[in-house]
Amino acid sequence: MKKAVIFSMVTALVMATVAAVQAQQRDGISIVGSSTVYPFATVVAEKFGKAGTFKAPKIESTGTGGGFKLFCGGVGIQHPDISNASRAIKASEFEACRKNGVTDIVEVKIGYDGIVVANSKKTPALKLTSKDIFLALAKEVPDPKGGENLVANPYKTWKDVNASLPNVKIEVLGPPPTSGTRDAFIELAMEPGALKFEPLKKLSKEDAKKFTKLFSSIREDGAYIEAGENDNLIVQKLGANPNALGIFGFSFLDQNTDKIQGSFVDGNQPTFENIASGKYPLSRPLFFYVKKAHVGVIPGIKEYLAEFTSEKAWGKDGYLSEKGLIPMPDAERKQVAENVKATKAMTEVK
Amino acid sequence: MLTLTRMDETALAHTMVETDSKPRSGDDPGKRRVSREIRETVGRVTVDDPRMVCRNVNVYYGDKQAIKNVSVDIGRNEVLAMIGPSGCGKSTFIRCLNRMNDTIDGCRVTGEIILDGTNIYDKSVDVVPLRAQVGMVFQKPNPFPKSIYENVAYGPRIHGLARNKAELDECVETSLRKAGLWEEVKDRLDHPGTGLSGGQQQRLCIARTIAVNPEVILMDEPCSALDPIATSVIEDLIDELRIQYSICIVTHSMQQAARVSQRTAYFHLGDLIEVGPTGRIFTNPSHQLTQDYITGRFG
Amino acid sequence: MNNTLSPPAASPPRRTIEIVNRSLKRRYRAERRFRFYGLLAIMLSVLFLALLFASIVGKGYSAFWQTSIRLAIFFDPEVIKKDTLVNADYAALVRESLFKRFPQVEERQDKRQLTSMLSSGSVYRLRDMVLQDPDLVGKTAEVWLPADDDMDMLIKGHFRRDLPESERRVSDKQIAWIERLEAEGRLERRFNTMFLTAGDSREPELAGIWGAVSGSFFTLVITLVLSFPIGVAAAVYLEEFAKKNRWTDLIEVNINNLAAVPSIVFGLLGLAVFLNFFGLPRSAPLVGGLVLTLMTLPTIIIASRSALTAVPPSIREAALGVGASKMQMVVHHVLPLALPGMLTGTIIGMARALGESAPLLMIGMVAFIVDIPKGFTDSATVLPVQIYLWADSPERAFVERTSAAIMVLLAFLVVMNAGAIILRKKFERRW
Incomplete structure (x- = not known):
């Protein structure tokens, strides 16, 4: 008997909480999206929350695509207010948003992230070109003997790829296909590398689809090792294996300068200055997207945007740069900040 | 009472092979007994003032028939002993008397067992009051893992027999006294019942049973796990309890049956072979199988 | 042969x-x-x-110790005005104090390096002090402030001082200042209470696990309150009351299968049912608890059923023999005897739930949450998720914090399993 009473009480309690929760309003900003933007967005969120006026926003690291899926779910407190992205929104995602009533979206470009190809400090830094990277990592490359034929990647050592490189086995630790970093790496390093070959350049004009497939296919014979999403793990493995190279975000290099070094790509090392000035080629813009319909409904969104786009955050000496975010040029920052202030919604996907 | 009469008639109609009509000559070894092949019950199954009446009881475990057409009465203030070799169905039968077999999946009982004019297998009968009326003591002493007091008080408590603590205390004391355990445990009623010796545990179980004040007590080999001294204590107890209750006891020991019972029923492979006054069964059985069993030819 | x-x-x-x-x-x-x-x-x-x-x-x-720097802070009434207690520029107080201590630092770049030696959390420390005791304004006090994580790493020896300056995150000048502070007794490794009492932070020196511990607590409370009674009731019904037939066999097979289903599947189910259908909030311990309930139920049911079967039939017969109803038999006799086994199963299930992060990913509990959750519907994360998030952070100081958080999680697991053993020993009865 007693048990039954307790049981029914518990059930009632749970029902009551459920009912209460459904009626409740959300008082904090909800942010989803890219794991690359996550380290920067969280810093802003923390400062913003600790300032005391608003609750610190909640930030989920769902990946860019997963973030847009949630973000475009609709308007209302159960849907997130902001989606972080390590690439611009796609037309298909924009369309999906529209279909669910998310019509007014404010795009905020926040800066750049560098992708580095790094190795242990125990060995000298490599001087690579995008052509070398393509030859070392593509699944199929132009026949080294000449001609227009494509052959399965025959290169075993870096010296095979380029005589000026050391005679060590090609061994690259990098992100898996699900990662945004890998997408960016393919776009920024592999594609330009492939375009250095005349026959492939011709192919890109004749059959874009085939060309895309060619430069985005990474070799699967063991030279490229998928190391999971955890960049710290790659850094640790580089320490243990001085001959291996690793591909990851600039902030991890920035934090581990005593252990690892970035390889030169097309003559420039990945330093803060080189990425900011655009000399280092492997860098990509980072964004976040704001649901305009939530501005003014969820408390603090405007203020969060103001914090993020303030000079002390994303400026040249701002605290985000300390975390590894490469700031945009002054004029561009000013332009974006003004757009944000006016919450100017984007009209179309570029 | 009307039902009872009708039952007697049906029973008589198809069970008994009357032994009274046969010549009788004491311990004559050459005496004619009912032959081994015959499975109808020999002897008088009825008593003049029965407490429980069983007629044509069949028990099936799935497809297997464990009890075949058994009819027997249990008299007031008597001890009816059930004996027989292992697997003869005596335990199965005694468990029918308070519907303990209900708990076994696939067990089916047909026939009638009448208590106070009602068939206890009738759909309208509730097993809870039935078991309060027909108590049971099991083969292995099985006190609850609670205190001695709680063991005895449990029955009265769930049935609401005591109105207050004083009444409950009194009921516990009387029951323990009747079971002959009071003197041994009165100073440690809060000790666990499982801490007692085997014989004491069994007497505790008897006390627990009689605390509910049943009318019939079923005992399923109550002494099989006990030493001779404990056994003799229990046997004396059974004899005393007979004054107040009807007792039905299953035993694998013929000597025990001879010591404690007034009537004895001999079971063989699911058949009730012979029923009769204990003295006669053990000295001059009418059925050849009974004779074989008590003389130790098998069993 | x-x-x-x-x-x-x-x-x-x-x-x-x-x-x-x-x-x-x-x-x-x-x-x-x-x-x-x-x-x-x-x-x-x-x-x-x-x-x-x-x-x-x-x-x-080493994460349980944190390098702190003692500074004489002058709570300047010029900076802290009555109406700006919360928003005053406390960083200026720290700067002033540092510049006073190192008057020879003049260049802008050097000044930046100097101020970056202290954690950005110093500001909040000072603010809280003033809010608690407004009379401080106008006085000077010696305050221990947390050092920046890079300084902390240097002091703990995780950064090598003999590397060329360009290859480490701490400059030569900073090392010189640090050594001076150390010599003056103004630098100490003190017990890191922050780590045990604060919520998550992106600054390693300010990050704590209390937010995750609270989140785990609220989540597990929901899980326990739901899964124990439901699991025990289901087990009792199946074991004691349900007829043994094809349907109960089917249910049993399904329960056993559910126990082996990867936990992420329960996360997907939770997303579909609790978030999308019932509209419960994302990232809430309530939903996390519900999802983990689904996950632990099969474990509890299976453990409870085997605990029930282990109760000797003689006890059931004894109870039925004195006229107890089936319900009384179960509640008065079988359940108390089966309880230790059920509790053990429940605690093991709980321990598994405590270590689970995959199903919580789908319902938004893998998130950066600064505020410590105060209830079942506040946004929260849990211990294993916190470990995962820290392990993925670039800052070097998070390495030791990750391990420290694992130590805390292991400690909880050990305590829970020890609790299971103690409970079993305590309630175990012989029959």
């Missing part, structure tokens, strides 16, 4: 005892071998366990 060993014609009939004696040695050898393998297996597992603990504790223990 025998023929090859001993031709029947040649050897005389042998006694059994001779054959037995002959094989005796082999039999004992086999036994010794087996015991050796067993011992080896146990030693191996103990070794790996010791390695695991050693590596985690070795990496993580």
Whole structure:
């Protein structure tokens, strides 16, 4: 008997909480999206929350695509207010948003992230070109003997790829296909590398689809090792294996300068200055997207945007740069900040 | 009472092979007994003032028939002993008397067992009051893992027999006294019942049973796990309890049956072979199988 | 066999005892071998366990100490006005104090380096002090402020000082300042209370696990409150009341299957049912608890059922024999005896739920949350998720914090499992 009473009480309690929760309003900003933007967005969120006026926003690291899926779910407190992205929104995602009533979206470009190809400090830094990277990592490359034929990647050592490189086995630790970093790496390093070959350049004009497939296919014979999403793990493995190279975000290099070094790509090392000035080629813009319909409904969104786009955050000496975010040029920052202030919604996907 | 009469008639109609009509000559070894092949019950199954009446009881475990057409009465203030070799169905039968077999999946009982004019297998009968009326003591002493007091008080408590603590205390004391355990445990009623010796545990179980004040007590080999001294204590107890209750006891020991019972029923492979006054069964059985069993030819 | 060993014609009939004696040695050898393998297996597992603990504790223990710097802070009434207690520029107080201590630092770049030696959290520390005691304004106080994580790493020896300046995150000047502060007794490694009392932060020196511990607590409360009664009720019904037929067999098979379903599936289910259908909030311990309830229920049901079957039938017969109803038999006798087993199963299920992060990913509990959750519907994260998030952070100081968080999680698991053993011992009764 007693048990039954307790049981029914518990059930009632749970029902009551459920009912209460459904009626409740959300008082904090909800942010989803890219794991690359996550380290920067969280810093802003923390400062913003600790300032005391608003609750610190909640930030989920769902990946860019997963973030847009949630973000475009609709308007209302159960849907997130902001989606972080390590690439611009796609037309298909924009369309999906529209279909669910998310019509007014404010795009905020926040800066750049560098992708580095790094190795242990125990060995000298490599001087690579995008052509070398393509030859070392593509699944199929132009026949080294000449001609227009494509052959399965025959290169075993870096010296095979380029005589000026050391005679060590090609061994690259990098992100898996699900990662945004890998997408960016393919776009920024592999594609330009492939375009250095005349026959492939011709192919890109004749059959874009085939060309895309060619430069985005990474070799699967063991030279490229998928190391999971955890960049710290790659850094640790580089320490243990001085001959291996690793591909990851600039902030991890920035934090581990005593252990690892970035390889030169097309003559420039990945330093803060080189990425900011655009000399280092492997860098990509980072964004976040704001649901305009939530501005003014969820408390603090405007203020969060103001914090993020303030000079002390994303400026040249701002605290985000300390975390590894490469700031945009002054004029561009000013332009974006003004757009944000006016919450100017984007009209179309570029 | 009307039902009872009708039952007697049906029973008589198809069970008994009357032994009274046969010549009788004491311990004559050459005496004619009912032959081994015959499975109808020999002897008088009825008593003049029965407490429980069983007629044509069949028990099936799935497809297997464990009890075949058994009819027997249990008299007031008597001890009816059930004996027989292992697997003869005596335990199965005694468990029918308070519907303990209900708990076994696939067990089916047909026939009638009448208590106070009602068939206890009738759909309208509730097993809870039935078991309060027909108590049971099991083969292995099985006190609850609670205190001695709680063991005895449990029955009265769930049935609401005591109105207050004083009444409950009194009921516990009387029951323990009747079971002959009071003197041994009165100073440690809060000790666990499982801490007692085997014989004491069994007497505790008897006390627990009689605390509910049943009318019939079923005992399923109550002494099989006990030493001779404990056994003799229990046997004396059974004899005393007979004054107040009807007792039905299953035993694998013929000597025990001879010591404690007034009537004895001999079971063989699911058949009730012979029923009769204990003295006669053990000295001059009418059925050849009974004779074989008590003389130790098998069993 | 025998023929090859001993031709029947040649050897005389042998006694059994001779054959037995002959094989005796082999039999004992086999036994010794087996015991050796067993011992080896146990030693191996103990070794790996010791390695695991050693590596985690070795990496993580230093996170419980945090480098702090003592500064004389003048709570300047010019900076802290009555109406701006909350928003005052406390960073200016820290700067002033530092510049006073190192007057020779003049260049802008150097000043930046100097101020960056202190954690950005110093500001909040000072603010809280003033809010608590407004009379401080106008006075000077010696305050221990947390050092920046890079300084902390340097002091703890995780950064090497002998590397060229360009290859480390701490400059030569900073090292010189640090050494001076150390010499003056203004730099100390103090017990890191922050780590145990604060919520998550992106600054390693400010990050704490209390937010995650609270989140785990609220989540597990929901899980326990729901899964224990439901699990026990289901087990009792299936074991004691339900008829054994094809349907109950089917249910049993399904429960056993559910226990083996990967936990992420429960996360997907939770997303579809609790978030999308019932509209419960994302990231809330309430939903996390519900999802983990689904996950632990099969474990609890299976453990409870085996605990029920272990109750000897004689106890049931005894209860039924005195006229207890089935419900009374179960509640008064069977349940108390089965309870230790059920509790053990429940605690093991809870321990598994405590260590689970995959199903919580789908319902938004893998998130950066600064505020410490105060209730079942506040946004929260849990311990294993916190570990995962820290392990993925670029800052070096998070390495030791990750290990320290693992130590805390392991401590909880050990406490829970020890609790299971104690409960079992306490309630265990002989029959």
